[in-house]
Amino acid sequence: MLKRGSARELAELLGISERRVNQLVNEEVLHREIEGDFILTIAIATFYENKYAGKDEDNYWGEKALHEAAKRKLAELELARRQNMSHDAADVERVMTDMLSNLRSQLLGIPTKMAAKLEMKKKAFINAELESEIQSRLTELSDYKTEMFTGDSEDD
Incomplete structure (x- = not known):
């Protein structure tokens, strides 16, 4: 019982x-x-x-699984960073600020640089020269090098 x-x-x-x-x-x-x-x-x-x-x-x-997932994510991020597939936000901000500041200066300098060369020229010639100059400046933007983001570039 x-x-x-x-x-x-x-x-x-x-x-x-x-x-x-x-x-x-x-x-x-x-x-x-x-x-x-x-x-x-x-x-x-x-x-x-x-x-x-x-x-x-x-x-x-459950907590252990979350912890392991976080460790894996950190390892993946570190691997991507080492392979230059991912960059720190501060490095991206620095490089983009430098590139855009440089582009701004170059674009603002176009009128002074081209004024004498384009004086008294025909409209078609002026358009072609200005387009060529602007394309040249924009091409510099596409000159991407992974070293720019690592802080190992010669500029630093």
């Missing part, structure tokens, strides 16, 4: 409050019999299974 007991008796055996026993019943962790009492051996076993097996272990493995 199975030993039965009240919520108070179960609480004493488990070392928890009677209120906590009732909370566990409401959470459907513990099962109260129709008569209102507990089968103590089953209730104690269920309590400890829930306490140690379920949530904490799942949480541990």
Whole structure:
């Protein structure tokens, strides 16, 4: 015959409050019999299974999986950086600021540079020369070298 007991008796055996026993019943962790009492051996076993097996272990493995995924992502980013497939944001900002500042200066210098050369020329000649000069400046923008982003370039 199975030993039965009240919520108070179960609480004493488990070392928890009677209120906590009732909370566990409401959470459907513990099962109260129709008569209102507990089968103590089953209730104690269920309590400890829930306490140690379920949530904490799942949480541990879930956290471990997230940690491993983060480590993998960091390793992939480091590999991409070493292969010059990825660059630090500060390096990209530095290179782009330098390139665009240089382009701005060159474009603003076109009128002064070309004024004497284009004076008294026909419209078609002026258009062709200006287009050629602008294309030359834009071509410099496409001169991408991975060394520009590593900080190892000769300019630094």
